[in-house]
Amino acid sequence: MNESKPAQIPVQLLVMDVDSTFINEEVIDLIAAHAGVGEQVADITERAMAGLIDFTGSLAERVALLSGLPESVLDEVRSQITLTEGAAELVAAVQDSGGQVALVSGGFTAIIAPVAAQLGITDVFANVLEVDDGILTGRTSGRIIDPSAKAEIFTDLVAAGGYAPEATVAVGDGANDVGMIRAAGLGIAFCAKPALVEAADASVTTRDLREVLDLIAARASA
Template sequence: MIKLCVFDFDSTLMDGETIDILADAYNMGDEVKKITHEAMNGKLDFFESLNKRVSLLKGMPYEKALEVGRSLPLMQGSFELVEFLKSKNILSVVFSGGFYEGINPAMEKLGISLGFANFLHYKDSKLTGLVGGEMMFLNSKGLMLQKLKKLLNLKNDEVMCVGDGANDVAMFEESGLKIAFCAKELLKSKANVCIDTKDLKEVIKVLK
């Protein structure tokens, strides 16, 4: 019986990568996307790649970053899946290697009350190119899930995770039901369910 569902955010609950969308809005898209692609395929250290990408946003007005965060497109089927989980008394939580500036507006829309991510540091209303938070490292999602399981007194088989990239491997290792959603090959190899249709309603079929 599943009691907790942990979602990755970028390219899972949200249709795209927050850092890439921010970079596009600041005319740094091509450079950042190249680093994102390598990081999500496990070819770059996540911590280093995150810092490198955020550094390219230095000088961006913070209000512009918030504006981008408020307008991120949610994945098809996200509302339906979250509602289904609520109907089954399954707690939904978001773990994002991205930013609170992106996950907070999305969680409000979806009715999810708990999430963990990183903060874009800003000073004098502009991004400094620095970042900090709970999801900075490749193993951050796994460590956070360990804490949540202990807090909620849950076993692995009471937990499901839905993700797409290399930094989701750590949380998969702490979970019973591991769903790779339109995922990179590295994560697919760690999953027990792979969904290649870009619609989160497909997850509902797995749970029924």
């Protein structure tokens, strides 16, 4: 007897935030722990994600505290990363239906890209930590993935793929995700800060990304 194929889901583009959404951790907090400034950086991160302080300034402040760490710390941190429950299933469902999955993060490419590649995700937009002679300089290089950049990247992906706006989904947890959440056909706040919940079309309060599939299915059948 032939096994039935999984039901196709009506998503042409799924864009997810990474820290505390696609993965369970805040990467910069893990790196900071190696520099002995974990609590200080975690406090800044919490306020930035709640929208209480400017994201770009807070990122520069936090990254500066990482100056002097060996680049090898990034490998150690990558080994600490855990995918959020249901992440693999959500990604596979979209990809199996012919949809595109992208990650747009205020975190760091060196950590995120290898983790994403394990699930076949090649579209990763994140910040680049500057390294000089194997040592973190305390600066980033290139484009900063701040709230406006996240929204711009989302709309650029929609345009590049020729996707129907109503067939796009964005998922995030922090105030820096508001722009892309509002731009999506279905914007989902995932275990999110109040500022994002207010902007989203729907909210998930259980740390299981399969709940996002349920929301997509419910919207499709409405």
